[in-house]
Amino acid sequence: MDKKSNKNNKVSLSQVAEAAGVSKMTASRVLRGEGGYSEKTRVKVMAQVDQLGYLPNRLATVFAGDKNSTFIGVSIPDLGNEVFSQVLEGIDRKLGTFGHQSVLGLTQHTLQEEEDWIKTVLSWQPAGLILTGRYHSARASDMLRNAGIPIVEIWDLNSSPLDMSVGINHFDSGFDMGRYLVGCGYQKIGYVGTSHDTANAATTRLDGFCKAVEGGGGEVTRQLCLHDTATYYPGYYGTEQLLASAKDIECIFFQNDSMAFGGLQYCGAKGLEVPKDIGIAGWGDLPVASVLSKRLTSMHVSHLKLGQAAAEMMMARLSDEPVEPCRDIGFRLIPGSTVRNTKGR
Incomplete structure (x- = not known):
């Protein structure tokens, strides 16, 4: 495939x-607040700054004499999720070998937080941006298109990216898990995850999962989406809530492995034998899963x-x-032994 040209047009001070x-x-004096111009002139200049989306270089003095910036802006939802910590490690490690540094932003799974961070980090004149997710606010998308720098969208593979994309097809990964669990004989399946205000990879995964379960003759009896973080403790009490409201559930699919660990702990505390009494499936294959x-x-x-691939594309x-x-990095189902009729049992 031919190299994709960067069509983002950066707005200049001359414009x-x-x-x-x-x-x-x-115009430069207005932006620096040096004086020597009328209020009418200031208003005209600032109106065009806003209309054109011009972002001044706040680090110009830092980079004076340098040919290119060595900073790469990297946004992830949060550091509490071990998955994104691993992605960040891959990015930072690879960028370091090329003499570049990450400037981290945490978006907390919201488009507004991402937009605010993008506005700030672009004013620092980074060499490029690596963003988690394929969905952005309209204002953020405009800023990104006008930035004139390489942009890599990671995690949820986007066939029509702003510039470049690396990740997996989350719908397909959810579909494969749903098909597998139905193939193991489960008919009434529950789901425990977290809720988000915007479209995201977890939602896409759940859509694929439900499609496969229903297509295979099964039923996703109850979906429990908590207003919490996708970690161990919500997985624990989420399992309690799910089983209390839907006692006929035979297997539970969790948004990620951390929540599944909480589910396993709850089942053990209540004397439920896995997989004899109930099946448990996670997502992500965290390292600790191999030593349970x-x-x-x-x-x-x-x-x-994934993180390394994003950094390589950027460089x-x-x-x-x-x-x-x-770039699709792919995924692979791990049968394990927490659902019945698997090779790992």
């Missing part, structure tokens, strides 16, 4: 000045590899090398 009908020097007394049924994704683009705009 702002021309649109405002003033000289570049006057029972190998957790999960979906393996190389989070470290190739910065070096003007050919780059595939989309």
Whole structure:
């Protein structure tokens, strides 16, 4: 595949000045607040700054004399999720080998938090951006298109990215897990995860899962989406709530392995034998899953590899090398022994 050209057009100070009908020097003075211009001129310049989406370089003095920035902005939802910590490790480790540094932003799974961070980090003139997810606010998308720098969207593979994308097809991974559990004989299956206000990979996974279960003659009896983080404790009390409201559930699919660990702990505390009394399946194949007394049924994704691939794509683009705009790192089902009729049992 041919190298994809970067079509993002960066707005210059000269464009702002021309649109405002003033000289570049006057526009620069307005932005620096140096004086020597009228209030009417200031209003005209600032109106064009807002309309054109111009972002001043706040670190110009830091980079004076440097040919290129070495900063790469990297956004992830949160650091509490071990999955994203591994992705970040892969990115940072690979960027470091090329002499570049990560500037981290935490978006807390909200488009507004991401938009605010993008506005701030672009004003620092990074060499590129690596963003978690394929969905952005309209304002953020405009800023990204006008940034004039390489952009890699990670995690949820996007066949039509802003620039480049690396990740997996989350719908397919959920579908494969649903098909597998129905194939193991489960008919009434529950789901425990977290809720988000915007479209996200977990929601896409759940859609694929439900499609496969229903297509195989089974039923997703109850979906419990908690207003909490996708970690161990919500997995524990989420399992309690699910089983209290739907006692005929034969198996539970969790949003990720951390929540599944909580589910396993709850079942053990209540004397429920896994998988004899109930099946448990997670997603992500965290390292700790391999040392549990029972190998957790999960979906393996190389989070470290994903981060490294994103950094490699970024550095190739910065070096003007050919780059595939989309890279699927794939996934692999881990049968484990927490659902019945598996090879790991």
